Amino acid sequence: MSKIVVITSGKGGVGKTTTSASFASGLAMRGHKTVVIDFDIGLRNLDLIMGCERRVVYDLIHVIQGACNLNQALVKDKRCENLFVLAASQTRDKNALTSAGVQQVMFDLAALDFAYIVCDSPAGIESGALMAMHFADHAVIVVNPEISSVRDADRIIGMLNKTTQRALEKREPVQEHLLITRYDAGRVADGQMLSIEDVQDILDIDLVGVIPECDDVLAASNEGMPAIHLEGTDVSGAYGDAIDRFLGMKRPMRYLKNQRGGYFKRLLGSL
Amino acid sequence: MTGTSGTRPPLSFDIKSTLLSLVALQLKSTDLSRLSSGFALRFGETPDFFDNDGIVIDLSFLPRQPTSESLSGLDTPLEFFALITFLRSYRLRPLAIRGGSARQVAAAMAAGLSHEPGAMPRATPPRVEKPVRRVPAPVPRPQVGALVIEKPLRCGQQVYARGRDLIVMAMVNAGAEVIADGHIHIYAPLRGRAIAGAQGNSDARIFAMVMAAENVGIAGVYDTGNHSVFESVYGKAAQISLVSDRGGDRLIVDKIHA
Numbered sequence: 001m002s003k004i005v006v007i008t009s010g011k012g013g014v015g016k017t018t019t020s021a022s023f024a025s026g027l028a029m030r031g032h033k034t035v036v037i038d039f040d041i042g043l044r045n046l047d048l049i050m051g052c053e054r055r056v057v058y059d060l061i062h063v064i065q066g067a068c069n070l071n072q073a074l075v076k077d078k079r080c081e082n083l084f085v086l087a088a089s090q091t092r093d094k095n096a097l098t099s100a101g102v103q104q105v106m107f108d109l110a111a112l113d114f115a116y117i118v119c120d121s122p123a124g125i126e127s128g129a130l131m132a133m134h135f136a137d138h139a140v141i142v143v144n145p146e147i148s149s150v151r152d153a154d155r156i157i158g159m160l161n162k163t164t165q166r167a168l169e170k171r172e173p174v175q176e177h178l179l180i181t182r183y184d185a186g187r188v189a190d191g192q193m194l195s196i197e198d199v200q201d202i203l204d205i206d207l208v209g210v211i212p213e214c215d216d217v218l219a220a221s222n223e224g225m226p227a228i229h230l231e232g233t234d235v236s237g238a239y240g241d242a243i244d245r246f247l248g249m250k251r252p253m254r255y256l257k258n259q260r261g262g263y264f265k266r267l268l269g270s271l
Numbered sequence: 272m273t274g275t276s277g278t279r280p281p282l283s284f285d286i287k288s289t290l291l292s293l294v295a296l297q298l299k300s301t302d303l304s305r306l307s308s309g310f311a312l313r314f315g316e317t318p319d320f321f322d323n324d325g326i327v328i329d330l331s332f333l334p335r336q337p338t339s340e341s342l343s344g345l346d347t348p349l350e351f352f353a354l355i356t357f358l359r360s361y362r363l364r365p366l367a368i369r370g371g372s373a374r375q376v377a378a379a380m381a382a383g384l385s386h387e388p389g390a391m392p393r394a395t396p397p398r399v400e401k402p403v404r405r406v407p408a409p410v411p412r413p414q415v416g417a418l419v420i421e422k423p424l425r426c427g428q429q430v431y432a433r434g435r436d437l438i439v440m441a442m443v444n445a446g447a448e449v450i451a452d453g454h455i456h457i458y459a460p461l462r463g464r465a466i467a468g469a470q471g472n473s474d475a476r477i478f479a480m481v482m483a484a485e486n487v488g489i490a491g492v493y494d495t496g497n498h499s500v501f502e503s504v505y506g507k508a509a510q511i512s513l514v515s516d517r518g519g520d521r522l523i524v525d526k527i528h529a
């Protein structure tokens with residue numbers, strides 16, 4: 001039985017697509033057959049981050065509307081053997097995303113023996129985001145350590161408990177995992193950013209990982225490479241740890257130290 | 272009997288002053304058919320909009336007649352009976368009229384309504400008056416204990432404990448709203464908005480294990496938002512209550528010492 005994982009946040013620009021790409025890649029690298037679906041109809045980005053934009057012929061909406069079959073729309077990742085991408089439509093709008101259509105796609109993906117179906121949610125709380133989370137078994141809530149992102153995430157967690165299929169059928173609730181991204185220990189120390197404890201206090205869900213702020217992520221995105229492939233970087237290590245924790249392994253929290261060094265080090269460094 | 276000869280036997284009742292929060296129906300015409308079509312338009316799709324709420328029929332917005340004795344509609348008990356029956360069909364309970372001509376007042380009284388001469392400012396103490404005797408069933412509904420919420424209330428979620436107290440066992444986050452006609456108890460952090468005594472019960476209080484509210488209100492009196500009141504208790508166990516004195520109505524906070 002495949003597990004459906006939604007990557008969501010409420011707020012835009014916090015790193016959902018970056019996380020979807022790395023999370024799906026990491027699961028595939030650990031041997032799980034994985035598909036990552038872009039639910040941001042009309043604003044598709046996942047294919048760019050995955051570096052497969054030129055190979056997208058059919059998309060999710062084509063599949064839902066029966067213009068092609070599912071196999072034709074699955075784009076095989078060029079780096080991972082077990083990973084496939086299902087792109088969003090750039091030309092349609094989110095109303096093309098129907099509940100019955102999405103359910104059928106999930107069903108057909110399960111029949112293709114996918115272990116994980118990763119759904120990259122659009123920002124906001126409208127139908128696209130609701131569709132992305134609707135059939136989820138797990139939700140990775142992506143949060144930046146700042147108050148507006150935390151509040152939007154809180155809103156999304158509330159909706160996960162109310163509007164998803166699991167909630168409506170009163171089954172076991174969607175399992176929630178908190179992923180803090182763009183974490184900058186220096187700015188936390190300066191009081192410009194919320195600490196991990198602050199965020200956890202407010203959201204009160206299990207922490208699956210903390211991804212440090214890192215300039216290399218942008219460069220990797222521009223190149224069409226998921227950040228987890230940035231070998232030897234903290235970002236790659238932190239995503240790897242987060243995925244291991246998601247899979248039930250114990251991993252100590254690394255990469256939380258101040259990368260820019262302490263106050264004196266920075267002061268001296270600037271001389 | 273254990274009572275000594277000098278003491279009176281205890282009374283089986285007390286007469287206390289009380290403030291009721293009622294809905295007012297401000298009539299702009301005495302034409303019942305117009306009222307009926309207006310109601311059908313506004314509440315036709317939600318016939319349960321009212322929940323046996325007590326209502327005052329306010330006649331002071333009716334167009335003025337040359338003399339108060341001239342006929343202007345709603346002059347006979349029969350017309351009031353019709354109006355009462357109509358309002359009851361929308362689950363409203365007419366208790367009194369406000370304003371109106373001498374004829375209207377007499378007709379309303381004959382139809383079993385009491386009369387409230389004019390607008391009553393919020394803070395004036397209520398008098399113990401006729402409604403108690405004349406109207407068989409005033410508003411207070413039976414209290415059925417508190418509404419208990421076990422799960423966190425997150426941004427965008429709202430809970431209303433109608434006619435009773437509210438107990439929340441998990442956090443109430445910023446952007447969430449808890450409302451009760453009675454007290455509100457939160458055995459966790461209160462970061463959102465809390466409104467106790469929503470129907471005007473000024474004795475209602477708000478208790479929180481960790482007071483960090485965005486906004487609080489009791490019986491229509493709100494914290495003005497500058498949070499100066501809260502600084503001393505911010506993040507601590509505290510209660511909020513409403514006091515009315517010469518300085519007017521205001522909220523006060525007290526630490527709760529465990």
